[in-house]
Amino acid sequence: MAVALILVLITVGSVVFHLVSPWWWTPIASNWGYIDSTIVITFWITGAVFVAVVFFMAYCVYRFRHQPGRQAHYEPESKRLELWLTILTGVGVAAMLTPGLFVWRQFITVPEDATDIEVLGQQWQWAFRLPGPDGKLGMTDTRLVSPDNPLGISREDPKGQDDVIIEGGELRLPVDKPVKALLRSVDVIHNFYVPEMRAKMDLVPGQVSYIWFTPTRTGTFEILCAELCGVGHPQMRGTVVVQEQKDYQAWLEGQASRNFARLAPAVQ
Structure with missing residues (x-):
């Protein structure tokens, strides 16, 4: 009992x-x-x-339960x-x-009007690439990754010259606009996860995975790595800042000094 x-x-x-x-x-x-x-x-x-x-x-x-005199009934199947x-x-x-x-x-199933962005994971930090005025990302190649070109962007692709490079873990996005995040890793498996967005996906070395989502409210949300990636895994964090379209556009226009064309000459 x-x-x-x-x-x-x-x-x-x-x-x-x-x-x-x-x-x-x-x-x-x-x-x-x-x-x-x-x-x-x-x-x-x-x-x-x-x-x-x-x-x-x-x-x-x-x-x-056991009771005096009671016997179990055996039924094999x-x-x-x-x-x-x-x-x-x-x-x-x-x-x-x-x-x-x-x-x-x-x-x-990614919407046709989704904007491509890139998320790069490496031990133990995040980097991001946003399309410039042409609205398109340039080509990348893992063989081009180096300390001077951490995202491996091709200098020969004209589409990549105006790409905005963001290092430091802060990704900005406009509200109510679908984005397709292209996910890459240069070392081990990481996982791009924003709890408030619910979407998460692995970043696997040697391949490009993706997720898409539409931010629906403004604010600052934490980015976590949801895949054990080494001793610095707990510190691999960043933020997604979702802004109104006009605020995002004003911020993006102020990032001209971070486009690849301006950064590339210093490393050639």
């Missing part, structure tokens, strides 16, 4: 803690509320299964039970996977 009661109390306590817990996710600041909805659906399904299984265990512990368990498990897994498939399709 005591064991059954403990199981019930653990289950009820877990549900109550989940409902009143102060450690919920941060307020969302992008279009990816779909991810929150998918997580909530998963929590409800797995939570219901958790409650049902533990309550059933508590019932079995109490109902079939039950095809009917196995069939029902298979069906219920399949329905539960499908219910969790289906919303995720729709969200994943949106996650990988």
